Amino acid sequence: MIAVAAGTNRIDPYLIPALDGVAYGLLVFVAASGLVFCFGVANILNLAHGMLYAIGGYTAAALLDGGWASLALALGVGVLAAAAAGVLLAGLLTPVATGNHLTQALLTFGVALAGGSLLVAGFGPDDPQVQVPAALDGSVVVAGHRYAAYRLVFIVVAAVIAAGLYLAVRRTRAGMLIRAAVDDAEMVACMGVSPARIRAGVLAAAGALAGAAGVLGAPIIGPGTDTADTVLLLSLVVVVLGGLGSMAGTLLAALAIGEIQTLGVALLPSAAPFLLFAAMAAVLAVRARGFATSRRVT
């Protein structure tokens, strides 16, 4: 044991940030996967995505009281509320569905502004405290370090969500419709599936994912006035880095961003401000040609 400890001494101080990075990355992945659907299927740049996450976060802060029942209740309410907000957004987008992406993006931005303002009006301008279930409030020992139990459980839960998402897209009828709509939306419409219904379904699913991320991730990226912006930026960077539509790529990018935000800051504190930028620049510069060709081929 002592020999092992001596051997791991060099990586030892970085173990906890690395684990934090995994939790952070999985959280960003669950949040960003909704944005991937919006972008890939409905072809909408949803600037209100961060607000959907904030709905979940505020629900968690309001409902959690330290018990398991409150966690289940918060999860249910948060997911439903955020999904309903997604459907509302889809309804608002219907009149401009034939318009261009510019006006659609601007519309979602207006909704984000108004929704964010309503959230602050409803829950107050201060960042609320989030109470995790009492059983998970302590810390556990991981390789000789104390680590928050909640985050460890969160890693498992988020991994389960990610796996479920993969199976849902791959195996279920709804997932097939989503993939079909990405490949050829007009053909799906010809088969009798209304594009408006697909748009509403996708935005609801995106809302549900963002809401779930918001409730479960509230102890990690807590609700507050700038939560929506933070989550939107992180999701956007992850979606772009992950190859704009690839689920596996999005997961990898989310984990990379998580590590950059935690391990990177621990390793290179002076370069911390530029790490996110550098990562995005590096990946995009390598992939730029790939984007260009995929655009012309499809």
Added chain:
Amino acid sequence: MRDELIRRARGAVAALVLAGLVVAPWVVDDYTAAILARTLALGLVGVSVALLTGVAGMPTLGQTAPYAAGAYACAVLGSQISDVGVVQVAVAAGAGAVLAALTVPLVVPARGLIVLMITLAIGELVVTVLGRWRSVTGGTDGLAGITPVRPFWGLPVLATDQARYLYTLVVVATLVGAVLLLLRTRFGLLLRAGRDDETRLRASGHRVPLHLSGAHITAGAIAGAAGSLLVVAQQYISPADFGFDTSALLLLGVVIGGTASVGGALVGAALVIAVRDWLFGVLPGHAPLVLGALFVATVYLLPTGVNRVRGPRGRLRPPAAPPSRPDAPAARDHVTVPELRA
């Protein structure tokens, strides 16, 4: 008929706003003059957004990035080099152009919605860097104590808000004039042609990416110059000036102004920013709610001219405007969605 009405209304509003801008410093108080000067600087950023979005067909949400680069370059470097405004504008424009040039490989190969996403990410990342790079930018506290500027060698320093406003107005007018001239050249023609039919232009041997890179760098330089004007107008800068909401407001202003019209962009952006400042003044607390509702309402009320673009598969909807106005239709929308690979 509706389009015709809207075009006339646009013309009337533009004339009114421009006339108001010129007589403003003699009519309004110091505080309003300072706010107006800042609005003008943002209007100039709006012009750069229009250049990219409407003329070149690259919808952007990230022009706050070169704008911020210009402002900070002016505040940190420019004020040490010289107190002459022209030099500072040049330094700021250079910084904006350098940042735009650095991001060319990220932006230029993409089209449509993807440009929107990438530019937004770039803009947000620049704001993050500004907030965290404390030793140079002062972090979120911002930079104050900007040294006064003299417009040209031998002229007195700008001591009053009126003087700063007039300086901003002159610089903005000069740069907008330069952009209008540029768009009348062969370069402007090629940009519009690339927006309307890129494949055709490539087939006849034109290097469209090169034109787009040129447009991106030019727009970066304009936004950078606007950053220097913001420093003069506001005497203080912080990352909050370059947030993502600013980009969205500018884009809305440009869309209202007619996307491809430079004057329209200036007026539209100035109007939107003025409405925001006014709302935050009269309705503290609820301003974002009203602003968001206005956003939604504006998008619904926008004339069909904005929506009259090519569909995602390149179908050309019949233009309602006479073909003698080649810049009437809005941004190209060539995006094809990449596969969703699960």
